[in-house]
Amino acid sequence: xxxxxxxxxxxxxxxxxxxxxxxxxxxxxxxxxxxxxxxxxxxxxxxxxxxxxxxxxxxxxxxxxxxxxxxxxxxxxxxxxxxxxxxxxxxxxxxxxxxxxxxxxxxxxxxxxxxxxxxxxxxxxxxxxxxxxxxxxxxxxxxxxxxxxxxxxxxxxxxxxxxxxxxxxxxxxxxxxxxxxxxxxxxxxxxxxxxxxxxxxxxxxxxxxxxxxxxxxxxxxxxxxxxxxxxxxxxxxxxxxxxxxxxxxxxxxxxxxxxxxxxxxxxxxxxxxxxxxxxxxxxxxxxxxxxxxxxxxxxxxxxxxxxxxxxxxxxxxxxxxxxxxxxxxxxxxxxxxxxxxxxxxxxxxxxxxxxxxxxxxxxxx
Numbered sequence: 001x002x003x004x005x006x007x008x009x010x011x012x013x014x015x016x017x018x019x020x021x022x023x024x025x026x027x028x029x030x031x032x033x034x035x036x037x038x039x040x041x042x043x044x045x046x047x048x049x050x051x052x053x054x055x056x057x058x059x060x061x062x063x064x065x066x067x068x069x070x071x072x073x074x075x076x077x078x079x080x081x082x083x084x085x086x087x088x089x090x091x092x093x094x095x096x097x098x099x100x101x102x103x104x105x106x107x108x109x110x111x112x113x114x115x116x117x118x119x120x121x122x123x124x125x126x127x128x129x130x131x132x133x134x135x136x137x138x139x140x141x142x143x144x145x146x147x148x149x150x151x152x153x154x155x156x157x158x159x160x161x162x163x164x165x166x167x168x169x170x171x172x173x174x175x176x177x178x179x180x181x182x183x184x185x186x187x188x189x190x191x192x193x194x195x196x197x198x199x200x201x202x203x204x205x206x207x208x209x210x211x212x213x214x215x216x217x218x219x220x221x222x223x224x225x226x227x228x229x230x231x232x233x234x235x236x237x238x239x240x241x242x243x244x245x246x247x248x249x250x251x252x253x254x255x256x257x258x259x260x261x262x263x264x265x266x267x268x269x270x271x272x273x274x275x276x277x278x279x280x281x282x283x284x285x286x287x288x289x290x291x292x293x294x295x296x297x298x299x300x301x302x303x304x305x306x307x308x309x310x311x312x313x314x315x316x317x318x319x320x321x322x323x324x325x326x327x328x329x330x331x332x333x334x335x336x337x338x339x340x341x342x343x344x345x346x347x348x349x350x351x352x353x354x355x356x357x358x359x360x361x362x363x364x365x
Contacts, residue, residue, distance in 0.1 A: 029284065029285035029286075031288060032288070033063075033065070033288040033289040033292055034064070034065050034066075036285065036286045036287075036288055036289035037060060037066065037067045037068065037289050038065075038066055038067070038068055039285075040068055040071055040095075040286040040289050040290070041068065041073050041095040042056075042072055042073065042095050042096070042097045042098060042099075043074040043077050043082040043095045043097075043099075044074055044077045044078075044079070044082045044098050044099045044100065045072060045097065045098065045099040045277075046072045046075040048250065049075075049099060050099075050142075050143055050145075050246055050306050050309050051306055051308060051311065052072075052099070054305050054308070054309075055296075055297065055305050055306070056071065056293075058301070058305060059292075059293060059296045059302070062296075062301075063292070065289075073094065073095055074095070077098075078186050078188075079100035079101045079103075079104035079187070079188045080107065082098040082099075082100055082278075083098075083100070083104060083107055083108045083111055083113060083278075084111075086108070086111070086113035086278075086280045086282065087113050089282070090113070090282045093282040093285075094283075095280060095283065096279060096287070096289065096290040097277055097278065097280070097290055097293060098277070098278050098280070099142075099275055099276070099277055100139075100188060100275070100276055100277075100278055101187075101189065101191065101192065101273070101275060101276070102131070102132075102141055102275060102345050103188060103191055103345060103350040103353075104276075104350060105131075105276055105278070106350070107350065108138070108278050109134065109136070109138070109139075112281075113138075113281060113282065114134060114136075114137060114138025114139060114278055114280075114281055115137055115138045115279040115280065115281040115290065116136065116137035116138065116281070117137045117138065117279060117287075118133070118134070118135070118136075118137045119140060119291075119294045119295045119298060120295070121140075121295060121299065122134075122140035122294065122298060124320075125141060125298070125314065125315075125318070128319070129318055129342070130344055130345075131344065131345050131346035132274065132314065132318075138278055138279050138281065139276050139277065140276060140277060140294060140297075140298065141274040141276050141314040142274070142276060142277050142297050142298070142313075142314055143246075143274070143275055143303075143306040143313050144272040144273055144274050144311070144312050144313075144314060144317050145189065145192070145243075145244025145245060145246055145247070145273050146265060146270050146271065146273065146337070146340055147189070147192055147193035147242065147243075147245075147266075147270050147271065148243075148245050148248055148263065148264050148265045148266055149164070149170065149179075149240055149241060149242045149243070149248065149263075149264050149266075150233070150240070150241050150243070150251055150252055150261055150262070150263050150264070151163050151164065151239065151240050151261065151263075151264060152233055152234070152236055152239035152240070152255075152259050152260075152261060153259075153260045153261065153262050154236075154260050155236035155239040155259070158236075161174050161175070162174070163262055163264070164264065165264055165266070165267050166200075166266045166267045166268040167197050167200045167201070167214070167268050167269075168200070168201075168214075168268055170218065170240070170266075171214060171217040171218040171221065173220070173221075175221045175240060176220050176221050177220075177221065177223075178225070178238070178239055178240050179218070179221040179225060179238075179240045179241075180227045180232070180238040180240065180241040180242065181193070181218075181222040181225070181227060181241075183357070184353050184356075185350060185351070185353045185354020185356075185357050186354065187227075188273075188275070189242075189243055189244055189247075189273075191348075191350060191353050192271065192273035193242050194211060194215065194353060194357065195271060195273075195343070196269065196270045196271045197211055197214050197215065197218070198210060198211025198212075198214070199211075199269055199271065199341065199343075200266060200269040201213070205343065205347040208360075211356075212360050215357070215361040216361060219361065219362070225238055226238060227241070230254055230255065233251060233255065233259075233261070234255055244273065245263065245265060245310065245332065246309055246312075246330075249330055249332065250309070250310065253330070263332060265336040265339075266339075267339065268339065269339040269340070269341065270339065270340045270341075271340060271341050271342075271343050272312070272317050272341070272342050273345075274345065277297060279291070279294060298314075300321065303315050303316065303323075304323060304327045307327040307328060307331075308327050308329075309330065310330040310332075312331075317342065318342075
C-alpha cells in the first residue's frame, strides 16, 4: 500500500529534476557567436577610437551577425580602470573586450582576468618583435600610436606665441598653462608620451634621469590643465593637447572650418606605442564572439580599417603587411616620422613610470 505513493513521489521528484535541468539548459549562454553578437559589450573602444566603430560593423556584416548597437561602454575608462572592472565584475561580467595600452597587459595578466585564447595571427606577432601578444592568451597588439601634439594655431597667433615643433619647445615658459596632458602611470597614452620625452631628452629605457629633468621643466605648462577635448581646443582653453597621432589627426580634421590646427610629430623624436586588445575570461557568454574578433583585428582587412583612421597597424609597423595608398589618406607625411623609433616595450615597467612621475618629477596625484 505504501509503494504507490512512494513511486509517485519519486516520479514527481524526477519530473522536478528534469524541469530544473531544462530550465538551466534554457538559461545557459548560447555557443553560437551569432547569438552572442546581439548582446556583447566593450570597454574603452568607442567608435571614434582608432576606427573601432568600423571594425565592429565590418566584422559583423562580414559574418552576417546582427550586432549590439550599444556595445560601447566605459568610453572614458583608462586602461587600469578597464582591468579593474573586469576583475570587480567577475561574478557579473559586463564586457568581453577592452582596448588598453600595451604596458598594462602585464597588469591584466597579474590580475588573472584574461582568457586563454591565443589567435593564430597573434602567435605570428611573436616572430616580429618582443612583447606583442600574451603567450598564455587573452591579449594582442593591434595598432600603434605616435605621441605628439596638436596646436590651435589661431589661439597661439592671437597671443603672439610661436608654434612648438619639438618636445624641447613644449617645455618653454611661453606655454605655461596651455598644454593638456594625461597622467603617466595611469593613462597608456600619457605613459608612452613620457617615455618618448625621456628618449628625446637623451634618456634610455633604463635611465629616466634626463626625462625627469625635462618633465620638471614641462610641469608648469601642464599643471592644472585638463587633458583636453575638442571643445576646449576650439575655445583655446586647452590649445595644445598631447595625444597619439591618430587622435590628433582626427581632432584637427574635426576642427576644420572652425579653427586652424597643426599636428606636430616632435622633431626631436617620438616612439611607436602599441595598443592592445584584451579578452575577459569571466564573460564566457560571449567567448566565441570574442575569439573571432581577436582573429579579425589582426587579419589584413581588420588591420587596414585601423589604417584608414590614421592609426598605423601593428603588422604594418613590424613589416608584415603592405597597405594600399587608399588606406593611408589620413596619414601625415612620412617625412614627419623620420625620428620615430620602434622600442622594446617589455623593458618598460608601468609601476616604475607611475612612481617616477609622482615622486621624482613631483607631479603628485
